Amino acid sequence: MDNTLHNLLTLVDQSCAASGKALRDFELEAWRQALACSPYLLTTVSQHWAWVETDFARTRWSKPLVWQDLEGLLEDLKQQGFDIDAQLRKLRNRVMMRLIWRDFSRQCRAQETVQQVSLLAEFCIHTAVACAEQELRERFGQPIGADSGNVQKLVTLAMGKLGACELNLSSDIDLIFVYPQSGQTEGGRKSVSNQEYFIKVGQRVITLLDKVTVDGFVFRVDMRLRPYGDSGPLVMNFSAFEAYYQDQGRDWERYAMIKARALTGDAADVAYLESMLRPFVFRRYVDFSVIESLREMKRMISEQVIRKGLQNDVKLGPGGIREVEFIGQCFQLIRGGRDAPLRCRGLMDALSASEQLGCLPADAVSELRDAYWFLRDSEHAIQGYQDRQTQRLPEDPDAQASLSRIMGFQAFEDYLVALNAHRSRVSRHFIDLIAPANEEDESSKRTWFWDDLDLEQIAALGFDDPAAVSAALERLTQSAIVRTLQVEPRRRLDLAMPKLLEVCARQSNASGTVVRLVPMIEAVLRRSAYLLLLIENPGALNELVRLCAASPWIAKQLSLRPALLDELLDLEHLYQAPDKHVLER
Template sequence: MDLLLASLPPELVDRARRAWEALCEADSDGAARAAFGDDAGRCGELVRVLATSPWAAATLARRPVLLAELAASGELWQRLPEEAWDHALAAELAEPEAELPVVLRRFRQRAMLRILWRDFNRLAATAETVRDTSLLAEACIRHALAACQTQLEGRFGRPIGRRSGEPQALIVLAMGKLGARELNLSSDIDLVFAYPEGGETDGERKPISNEEFFTRLGRALIAALDPVTAEGFVFRVDMRLRPYGESGPLAHNFAALEAYYQDQGRDWERYALIKARPLTGDPARCEELMRTLRPFVFRRYVDFGVIESLRAMKAMIATEVARRGLQDNVKLGRGGIREVEFVAQCLQLIRGGRDRALQQRELLPVLDSCAALGILPSTVVGELVEAYRFLRDSEHAIQGYNDRQTQELPRDPHARAALALVMGCAGWDDYRQQLQTQRDRVAHHFDELIAPPADAPAAPLAGVAFGAVDAVTLAGLGYREQEATLGLLAELQDGSRLRGLQSEGRERLEHFMPLLLEACAEVEAPDLALRRILPLVRAVLRRSAYLVLLTENPPALAELVALCEASPWVAELLAAHPVLLDELLDRSSLYRAPDRSRLREELAQQVDRLPLDDLEAQMDALRYFKAAHVLRVAASERLGRLPLMKVSDKLTFIAEVVLEQVLRVAWASLVTRYGTPARSGEGSGFAICAYGKLGGIELGYASDLDLVFLWDAEPRGLTDGERSIDNSVFYTRLGQKIIHILETRTALGQLYEVDLRLRPSGASGLLVSSLAAFAGYQREDAWTWEHQALVRARPVAGDPQVAEAVDVLRCAILARPRDRAALAGEVVAMRNRMREHLLPRKLAEASFHLKQSPGGIVDIEFMVQYAVLAWSHDEPELTRWSDNIRILETLGREGRFPEAVAADLIAAYIAFRSASHRLALQQADGVVPLDGDVRQHRDAVLAQWQTLFAGIEPAGLDKKTEAGAGHDIR
């Protein structure tokens, strides 16, 4: 032992020796020491604890049996399962003549001794220490509450809900660190008491109201935990976070809680409720309570409106540090634990409504999510996590010294030496240097958070109410249509939405509008930009946090103006879905449209933390994902960073990734209800095939999806769930669920319109076809125009084996030998009839419809489809691709078209589609002047059309083909 004592810092040797002697004297039978034997390592752990915690030394001197028990059980050297605390306390309370106050306090002593031992000897990580302390508190609360409730019910009966007629239970809401299971070694516990509904107890002699019953129960629980007795205390209880604070009722029913937070809840209470977690009560009623509170805590949008309140909280923190002289407080001081928590919880309040990954209680997972979502750089998160662990370990070393609720750095040299030893530092000076490094990092990131915008030069409209703006002011800013613009501003001011606006919203609008007018003045067409943005302003008047977002972020406002000036389509997208304004905050992501693999990663980050069976959450996440990435594509195209082919690629990739997740969600939903379909082999046996623009990798901004659903499983098989159904029924319902997820309109709109008319037998056919039926139809019953459509078909999601079978079938159908003259007649007839249906009748002579005019996009596509059907039997390579560009390249390479002709058709196709994309963003119809390059491209297309189809008589069309002519089979 002398050798072990000598290894301690000099300041701790005498204290540790005296503690050892006291333990030896108390351990008269030697049982505690015998449990350690000659194990030098474990004896060293004991000496370390005796040296660094006078509380532990005194506890062991009073109750050496604890050391013997903990050592003999091995609990000092192993992580305990979560349920161990409840089981151990229940066993002690079940002993004859067990007294609740005494048992609770002695149980805490034993448990805290173990937790401190493992923490001070670094046998447990920080996360385990706070978890175990929290589990200890939860067990004490649950068992104390159960005992107190049994006693009260014996006097007054059970509390019964007036509305439901069911017994009621007290829900103890853990707040703060206990709610997050992050309790420190000597922490108080913040609680809120709630119960579902009013009523009264069912006692025969003394019925009382539920409110009185639960108030009495709450007081009894506090009395069991809080007071200091000869055995110490259990946990100090703080009830000040309840509604109305110390002046409010001790327990509230659900309706009262909801009314309070809806009418009087403040932002600091939202901040406090982030970590709220029910510890007791019926799980269903607990979930009901949390559903009630969640909208108050997490707004449904990016809540920049809370920034001013958070700035006020932040300033209050800084003022408190200076006023109270908290520089030596590792929690409350500059760069302390509270500042790390503030960083995380601020971002939760601002973004938690949209990013559900932030709706967590534990701090470290929240920081990890901030990095994964790109809200904080990973380097910043790494520094905050490292600092947080260092600070929490310091807090535990300080509190475990004397079991006192303090975070103050010690002044006593013995306590300082103990702190440095626990923290693994060479001495006090080394510890202070490391501490300062960590606190400086935290303070820097704390200062950067929601910092006020940098002072900008005085602007022309600074201090001018937008209602006072006149024509002269607008002209000075560069507006050309001053009277029309003033009329738009007057309409905004006189609108009913503005008249019903609360004062906070009015103030935000008054502050924002001059900034908007000045931002619009920076672009080429300020009147146009403002006219396109004002619908967005009107849309967010009652959600004015979006105005704060743009006010706080001038670069984002500039991006908004530039995008809306360039495209009314983008302006309408943002007005319909203001939540997308958040995308404007990060230029690097706004103008970077990811590839397919990165899209999958980003979507996985957003949905993997959502339960697959939470359909609403999945649908919202998918809709935001799609809308945000389509906005990024449009922004990138506006800057010229994405050529046409890449735009279509990106839009196609977005749809494919969305379809993969939609199928995953729908499949999980059906399998949960019915089980898995019977089939040989692995996989789902289901595939989604894309036709048209998606199949041809040519999706546009507003394109619908032409889809066909196919399945391949045992024809007469059944699912293996308790509610078994036929395979065919299962797959039909799977298709219906997919359509529901894609087409249902939510607050974020719909994902895609779905067109299923290209399935076998069209609108009259089955919603979902078996692979065998599909193959039979394509071989025996499909018409030429349906084989034309098959040229642009490809599997995009689902079972790879089914997809491969579809690919094989497609190639076989396309490569069948055909009578080329008859084929040409049918293709020409179909093209003529489509033009009759779809080409505008009053097209000016000098105008050109990019799609339907002779020599336009559709003519190129029909020639490609004809070429594939006519020559694939001899040129199988033509069946390889589903997009027109690569098929044209193959035709030129294989000599079926002269290479120059193929190049001309490719150039025309790209030019026409590029123009079509630009017009779509401008919400203009697809008509351009027939001059210059347009005429040259058209003439090249017409020349090749004549080469292929000169002298071909159009074939007669049956009714089914007539119907197909009215549908854009491309």
Template sequence: MSLPALATLPATLDFLALRAEQTLQAAFAELSTDAAARFAAWAGSRQETLRRVTAASDFVVQQALRDPQMLLELAESGELERPLQAGELRAQLAAQLLECEGEDELGRRLRRFRNRQQLRIIWRDISRQADLIETCRDLSDLADSCIDLAYHWLYPQHCAQFGTPIGRRTGQAQHMVILGMGKLGAHELNLSSDIDLIFGYPEGGETEGVKRSLDNQEFFIRLGQRLIKALDAITVEGFVFRTDMRLRPYGSSGSLVFSFNALEQYYQDQGRDWERYAMIKARVVGGDQQAGEQLLEMLRPFVYRRYLDFSAIEALRSMKQLIQQEVRRKGMAENIKLGAGGIREVEFIAQAFQLIHGGRDLSLQQRSLFKVLTTLEGQGYLPAAVTDELREGYAFLRYTEHALQAIDDRQTQMLPDNDQDKARVAFILGFAEWSAFHERLMHWRGRVDWHFRQVIADPDEDLDNAEEEVVGGEWLPLWEDVQDEAAACRQLEDAGFADAPAARQRLAGLRSGNQVRAMQRLGRERLDAFIPRLLAQAVEHDNPDLVLERVLPLVEAVARRSAYLVLLTENPGALQRLLTLCAASPWIAEQITRFPLLLDELLNEGRLFKPPLAPELAAELRERLMRIPEEDLEQQMEALRHFKLAHRLRVAASEIAGSLPLMKVSDYLTWLAEAILDQVLALAWRQTVAKHGTPRRADGSPCDPDFIIVGYGKVGGIELGHGSDLDLVFIHGGDPQAETDGVKPIDGAQFFTRLGQRIIHLLTTQTNSGQLYEVDMRLRPSGASGLLVSSLGAFARYQESEAWTWEHQALVRARVLVGSPQVGREFEAVRAAVLGRERDLNALRTEVSGMRAKMRDNLGSRVTAAGTAANAFEATSPFDLKQDAGGIVDIEFMVQYAALAWSRKYPELLEFTDNIRILEGLERLGLVPGEDARLLQEVYKAYRMAAHRQALQKQPGVVSGDQFHAERRSVLRIWRELGLN
């Protein structure tokens, strides 16, 4: 966002500069000889700047002529050449209001101060000593200071007359809260803007300290009226700020001031979409700041919905249509704020994303448009090229707006219709002539309007023939049930439905179902607009019957939250991706039906089919949680669950699309679990430490956190599937006996147990977004009867002297997922020592074979004796991919046997925990023939790929017995050759 260039003063404006110079000299001469000399000395060194400003702005000349002393003071103070420091402007006004007596004097001092600052701000803007951000900030600070200091001057006067307002509930003195809306709320005020305010007060009650008390509301209404008069009334000194109160509840017909309860009730029950749009930028600009923040927090759920809210686009589109009608009616096409490609369209783009996504993505809950655009780019909502154009276009439009208003301090966004002001505007913007400026302006308006249409415009608007029917319109009669049954079935059959009566019945069931019958008018209109689009896209698929069967439950689930229907109506690409994924996987269809917020993931095709790598995953989750207050546990838990759901969907979508092979699917799902566990551990640690203090190590130093989460099974082996649970073991390195240092101290053993319980609670608690993971802790020392968390020493002792062979087999796949690096290294040393000890191979083979036999007996397919009977290879028999003979567990047991048998001599076998890389090591070391090792790897991947497919089809990991004949026989052959039986 660059400053407009400085242009040479054109000859057409020379006479204005000359006339201003002469009149100013005369005014200073009339003031005093000394003043004239001081002005001449100052102006002599800044002649070019003085000529620029006075030629461009009648307001500056008029104010200097009205009060030459003010210009001289500004000049000699250096304020025209430097930016003000934070708080400096307020301090100056506070000094001006000291010893102010009477409301008339208050009004005079406020107006003089405003005119002084307005002159300074316009001077710095035209002379390009201030950029757009500084100008808007100074104007907003000026408004804040005038509003708040005027209020605090009036309040004690008002209390002396009518008593002090006291809250009925708290018994505390009450102050008014003044909310600044629109550009004031966002610190984006323009040079001649009015200010939109809303007044509130915390609670009802009466005034005290006078004979005749007033109701609190009446007290604040009268106070509000006095404040408006102090700011808005036009006197010989002008005005401070034009004050608009029409954004308050019920508009001009509503009470001037409302209690917090009344405001909350109004917005909850009657708040309209445009009021949500307005409330995005609301900020406390005066009165009780602390109470004001509480009010904004109360109103936040009205503004930002926790679900995806694509109804916001409809509302913004309707608002834009009303504005366009007004523009056409009043002939305001040249209005750079309201016309096509104007300032309002950039604001609408940003606020559309804020209203749609801001309830879940807290980074969008900002007021500043520039900051929102940066977030939209950073979070991937808009490409950098788009946000760059919007940022540059908006800045150009705002600079133009300021140029229009700087001329005469007049509230206008209309391009001038006279040559003199055209020359001024072009000159202020750095152009030699109007035509060059206007060409650039129209370029930016064109780009803004194009981007606006991509976000806000109706999806049917870009049809070549404006009279063409809406997409899917041919299906509307069928949906509205105005056809007879035969005609409806014929239309469905012709479109490719195999079972037309069933499809028609499904649609009829939806139409007459309780969810749809209970819909309000607006929701029903949205459903009626969506179903024809759904049918039009469904018939493009090979199996439209299946698409309809899987998608209609989702439609029914979201019928009462019709914003989701708007999302799909507004985004044909998202609807297409939804149907494709649901047709491919009933598991995905069920996930989206249970958690419709996942529809958000369908909006960005590039992101949907390209899940991030492990570091990006972890960073994204950290960033999300950083935006949530530490004390808001509910939001943190929801954010974790949504993150998991969203990324798990992206992995499944990528697998279906073929962009992610099996091994990468497991990698991503494992990385996802690790990123979540890392943040869950951090949350649980903070909460447990906050309650009990920090535990100690044996040397007395504080733990930080000296705790690890060890993953076993699939998560340990980096082989997670779509519905896998987590096999976890918790280990700590603290002193079990030493007490924590908090106000409620407990010993270390208790602390880490409670930490472990907290972790499990965060992982397994059911919320609106489900649970994070099912957790299995049975692999900890002594199983379900053992301690939830073991010290590292206790874990080592158990593994060395008490653990069974099958527990050592499980340890082969164990690895540290998250936690203390030091304790992690110590765990790895224990693991290596336990697994690498000398073993009797005959005894080992017997124990591994015995455990495998028990598992086959208990978990394998009974009708084929776990795949060992003669009928095991028949098409009518089942083959359990995991448990039957020749299946996944046989391969895992062989790998574990090999690691236990040979890792003492070859410790490098313990480097990895996944079967594929352990098999690579066995081949490299010559412990297993290369052909056999590679065969086991390929078979293992084939089994797992089949199990993934089954999971995505919501089927158990069982296929027909006529599959994988060669693979199963090969696995059993290698099993026997290893001496297992």
């Protein structure tokens, strides 16, 4: 390897000198570090030396690529006589060589790398869709909407990191294919349904991107996030798509849809699709049910980490990339329906909006941001070593030495100290926000039946008028809505009531406060996410009880308009009279 490295450095130096721009010392050192730390890059440069002579000697790879650069590179490959499959794969290899060099030689930061990989993926998807549609148009003509009579275009939804322009060096791309209207194709040798036509388009796009040839692949394509997953149709029209999310959409699909971004399709169709999905992803009311869902998702991931031995995985392990993402997206799902700044795709934008809205303190956001980019830099250093899809810390001493050098440390042990410090801070913030289910809560759910308390037990809790409290609880438990509750809302009620009674018992007019609050509890049962607000947010619960203890009018307003409970989350504004501008907004 040392001889190959020396020979390549000599070739780079000679090539640059021949172009009239001799290689400067810092450029030579950048090449030495990048080639020494990535056997993949060393092999790729050796095999495709002409790309270095053409690209680096001319531009020094000094700037990030733009769309027009990719168009030029693809056209160059086309002029060399390659078919579209080879063009896309060679383009990928050519661009990844440049991106890994810039990343490993520290000519750019992780923020640029993720944006550049995402740009490459988006360009390749655009090209693949255009190619597939052109190929099929000759046989089947154009797909026409039965209702509009307009030509239909495939809408390619980029999910996950591609949707947010956050792809890593070895990411899969998660896609969903949809089209506006059913109908038939017209103008070709054979007419088929729009469904059949777009399935063929989708299949061709996947082949163009995912199939492994002698030149490798472009991007691995994952279609499992579509409705019904692998068992569902490859493509859906808008009506079927909307019906699925209205009737069957699950919480994890809301999480996945936060980053969804349309890469292809007519602008008006894309706007309609986004407006259709927005109410599913961002609920109009503050939604604390998401905490339970994220907690369950995290539990499943943690079990996978233990089962597969992924504790040293910088993405899925404790304090890893996924936990930072959960923190940012937690607030998006809880409050995104009401607070527009949270309706963003990028994680850094979500963290900034959370700080701006007072959801997270500034020091927490700063620590999470620093940890996230340290982890993403680590991820790229791990993946770029051999162009492998992994986030696991290497065990091989050479790979450890390369990782440490790229990250700026003399020894792997020094790198681990810094890594563990970041992961520890992330874990602390994650537990503060999405703590594991409280054992005391589970115990109370099993053993304390709040709706079967006798007068002596109620008095022992500190209530001055046990009979009034007992009567109020009896009215609640015998109400039609409580007797017909489904399992999950009933579980939430059983968790919330002991907490509510405990806080009420500390008020000077404890019994009267319970009597005032019971109608409000009954009013929110049809939207039991508000019970989660009280379960998950002790500050909101305490404030609710304090206000209702002080004012029967406030208790009545809350029972009439449960959405007012949202205001309990922002105590700073709750006790400030709004000025004219606030009222206008």
